[in-house]
Amino acid sequence: MEKPVIIFGAKGIAHPALEIFNSNEVMVYGFLEEDESMHGTEINTVSVLGNPEDDGFLKLIGQKAEAFVAVDDMKYRKFLVELLNERRKVQPINAIHNTAYISTDAVIGHGNFINAKVTIGTAAEIGQHCILHTGAIVDHKAKLGDFVQIGAGSIINAEVTVEEGAFIGSGVTVVSGVTIGKNARVGAGSVVISSVGANETVFGNPAAKIK
Template sequence: MDKPVIILGAKGIAHPALEIFNSNQVIVYGFLEEDESLHGTEINTVPILGHTEDDGFLKLIGKKTEAFVAVDDTKYRKFLVELLNERRKVQPINAIHHTAYIATDASLGHGNFINAQVSVGAGTEIGHHCILNTGATVDHKVKIGDFVQIGAGSIINAEVTIEEGAFIGSGVTIVSGVTIGKNARVGAGSVVISSVKANETVFGNPAAKIK
């Protein structure tokens, strides 16, 4: 990558995103963050320059820099992606740790965060703006929609479908062939043996709906 990167967001996954770019010898120009109390501070010597909606910095994106959205909150993540699309006509780049394994015929959209030791199997499709935390295993022919989050150490078995906006907690196991519906939530450590409907929250072993 020839251009340096501006990271939008300076909390949550922002620090590990910086580490990912560092691990790939990509220069990070700086961070933009809505929390003004952080402006003028640094993360590992990289400055937090100003607000995420500051046109003075945003105008650099596309011409002189790339952008990555490092925000855990899905609603705000979507807002920042739309802001980049509309104001700068750009898509955020992927942040993929150099120790992650991505199968040669897996497909990835834009703006995904894929941390250390993640494994993505053959024929798997990952949409846009997803977060795959450390050590997550995604087996072959899995389909993952946009804005999905998968927690550290989770195991997603073959031919699972995870629809847009779903949240999978840390240490979850999802058995083969299950569908996790749009905006569903799976609590940490759960074992999911049957499909989860849209907007449902499930937890436990086996995972059951929480009312």
């Protein structure tokens, strides 16, 4: 990648995102963060420059720099992606750690955060703007929708479908063929043996619905 990257957000996954770009020898120009108390500070020698909505910085995106959205909160993540789409006509790039394994015939969208030791299997499909934490496994023919978050060490087995906006905590096992519905939430350490409906929250072994 020839252009440096500006990271949107300076909390949550922002520091790991910087480490990912460093692992690939990609220069990070700086961070943009809405929390003004962080402006002028540094994360591992890289400066927090200003606000994500500042046109002075936004105008660099697409011409002189790439953008990556490093925000955990899905609502704000969507807002920043739409900001870049509408005002700069660009999609955020992927941040993929150099120790991640991605099958040559997996399909991956834009703006994804794929941390160290993640494995993405054959014919798996990853949507856009997903967050895959350290050591997550997405097995063959599994499908993740847009804005899905998978916790560290979780296993998404073969032919599982995880729909848009779903959140899967750390150390979860989802057995083959199950569907996790849109905006559903799966608590850490759960074992999911049957499909989860849209907007449902489940937890436990086997995972059960929480009202």
